Amino acid sequence: MEMPFDPWSPGFVADPYPAYAALRAGGRAHWFAPTRQYLVPHHADVSALLRDRRLGRTYLHRFTHEEFGRTPPPAAHEPFHVLNGHGLLDLEGPDHTRIRRLVAKAFTPRTVERLEPVVHRIAAELVDGLVADGGGDLLTRVAEPLPVAVIAEMLGIPASDRPLLRPWSAAICGMFELNPDEETARRAVAASVEFSAYLRELIARRRGEPGDDLVSALIAAHDEGDRLTGQEMVSTCVLLLNAGHEATVNTTVNGWWTLFRHPEQLAALRAGEVPLSTAVEELLRHDTPLQMFERWVLDDIEIGGVTVERGSEVALLFGSANRDPARFDDPDRLDLARADNPHVGFGAGVHYCLGAPLARLELAASFGALLERAPGLRPVREPRWRPGYVIRGLEELLVTP
Numbered sequence: 563m564e565m566p567f568d569p570w571s572p573g574f575v576a577d578p579y580p581a582y583a584a585l586r587a588g589g590r591a592h593w594f595a596p597t598r599q600y601l602v603p604h605h606a607d608v609s610a611l612l613r614d615r616r617l618g619r620t621y622l623h624r625f626t627h628e629e630f631g632r633t634p635p636p637a638a639h640e641p642f643h644v645l646n647g648h649g650l651l652d653l654e655g656p657d658h659t660r661i662r663r664l665v666a667k668a669f670t671p672r673t674v675e676r677l678e679p680v681v682h683r684i685a686a687e688l689v690d691g692l693v694a695d696g697g698g699d700l701l702t703r704v705a706e707p708l709p710v711a712v713i714a715e716m717l718g719i720p721a722s723d724r725p726l727l728r729p730w731s732a733a734i735c736g737m738f739e740l741n742p743d744e745e746t747a748r749r750a751v752a753a754s755v756e757f758s759a760y761l762r763e764l765i766a767r768r769r770g771e772p773g774d775d776l777v778s779a780l781i782a783a784h785d786e787g788d789r790l791t792g793q794e795m796v797s798t799c800v801l802l803l804n805a806g807h808e809a810t811v812n813t814t815v816n817g818w819w820t821l822f823r824h825p826e827q828l829a830a831l832r833a834g835e836v837p838l839s840t841a842v843e844e845l846l847r848h849d850t851p852l853q854m855f856e857r858w859v860l861d862d863i864e865i866g867g868v869t870v871e872r873g874s875e876v877a878l879l880f881g882s883a884n885r886d887p888a889r890f891d892d893p894d895r896l897d898l899a900r901a902d903n904p905h906v907g908f909g910a911g912v913h914y915c916l917g918a919p920l921a922r923l924e925l926a927a928s929f930g931a932l933l934e935r936a937p938g939l940r941p942v943r944e945p946r947w948r949p950g951y952v953i954r955g956l957e958e959l960l961v962t963p
């Protein structure tokens with residue numbers, strides 16, 4: 563089979579779904595030489611491997627780089643790896659459990675429910691601003707400021723500092739794309755140094771003057787029982803700030819572009835014929851904002867007759883899993899009323915998205931406000947996709963109310 567997977571090609575990024583169909587038809591695990599990974603395209607496998615403890619987001623809780631047959635990253639990249647490696651998402655085992663338990667308290671459905679009025683108010687204000695101006699870029703006017711404001715508020719980042727967050731996050735997230743180049747690494751390292759320094763200072767200030775925010779809560783946990791190191795605290799804050807908006811931004815913008823291309827479905831949604839929460843899940847499935855997540859293989863496994871040895875890396879293709887006909891009826895069809903929808907957009911297993919209830923609230927608020935307050939919303943022109951494949955989103959989405 564010719565390898566249809568080409569994450570660096572604009573055509574593939576714009577529409578990876580035909581390539582995924584070819585991969586699924588061709589087998590359950592495909593060696594991809596350019597990134598030295600096995601690509602896993604089926605829903606059943608992605609879902610099972612996310613829950614399989616023989617795989618992990620890191621191997622460093624069990625092996626050194628050398629024991630695992632890997633070369634350590636270059637010393638110049640260390641600030642990025644130190645920052646990334648001590649956040650919740652890139653820890654495994656007892657460290658992951660300990661930090662997740664602490665942070666999870668801030669993201670229970672009940673805590674998130676309390677944010678509801680604020681989130682709806684911000685969404686309404688942003689949409690009203692866009693309408694008053696006669697339209698603009700949905701990304702910068704609504705999709706981005708809403709989740710940034712919410713997560714920054716939760717962490718207690720002063721409003722005047724919020725413009726710093728997006729560029730730092732974007733520079734760091736560049737490293738999550740496949741085979742990042744040296745320039746991407748240089749920018750990620752610079753952002754890691756600045757972002758860490760910023761948070762250390764914020765933490766020092768909050769220690770002297772605690773507030774009703776998550777940073778103060780983490781400091782209290784750290785100071786009382788030494789349950790969180792200083793580095794873990796900084797890394798987890800950065801993770802929350804980045805994970806707390808990147809995918810929500812893209813789900814909003816990609817989701818509206820999908821709706822615009824399905825006018826009958828959009829009309830049904832506007833008419834209230836489909837529950838908004840069901841529609842949001844379908845948009846997450848149909849055009850998954852985070853297309854792929856990787857796992858290290860910590861003990862040999864077998865996928866569809868292929869032995870994948872310890873030390874290998876697998877790339878779980880979420881975007882493909884969510885279009886797998888073995889799991890979803892007519893998977894390429896957008897069906898906003900789809901009832902049976904076990905998509906893997908938020909992952910599964912121990913790293914299942916901690917922010918899923920918050921993301922769902924934000925998406926319901928922004929889609930709801932746009933449907934209600936901008937009932938004639940339409941695109942101005944066809945948008946372009948940004949080059950990234952893993953975190954996949956449009957460059958902009960110009961709309962008129």
Ligand code: HEM
Nearest residue numbers: 650651805806809810813855907908909913915916917921
């Ligand atoms: C539509 C929006 C979102 C999507 C699609 C999404 C998706 C995901 C996925 C797939 C994972 C698991 C990655 C893996 O298994 O390797 C994850 C983890 C995570 N997400 Fe989200 N996410 C979204 C919004 C949010 C928000 C708003 C927050 C808020 C803080 C958040 C915080 C996190 C955290 C902290 C983790 C790491 C959990 C852990 O390792 O235990 N996410 N997310």
